[in-house]
Amino acid sequence: MVDTLKIHIDTLRSCGADDIYIDLGVVYHLDVKLEFEPDFLMKLANLKIPFLISGYKEEIAE
Helix, strand or coil: HHHHHHHHHHHHHCCCCCCCCCCEEEECCCCCCCCCCCHHHHHHHHHHCEEEEEEEHHHHHH
């Protein structure tokens, strides 16, 4: 996803995109562990766009 965005980010901006960001939503039941490879983080940082992470606890019907 980051590699594709890198290729097309200038096109998106030239088409009028003002707010470009990556938003990751995580639904969890018990514990959550997120791990990102350094290569991914470096590529993301080079895009100079926000990376949002939201966590949502799954509601279990009993």
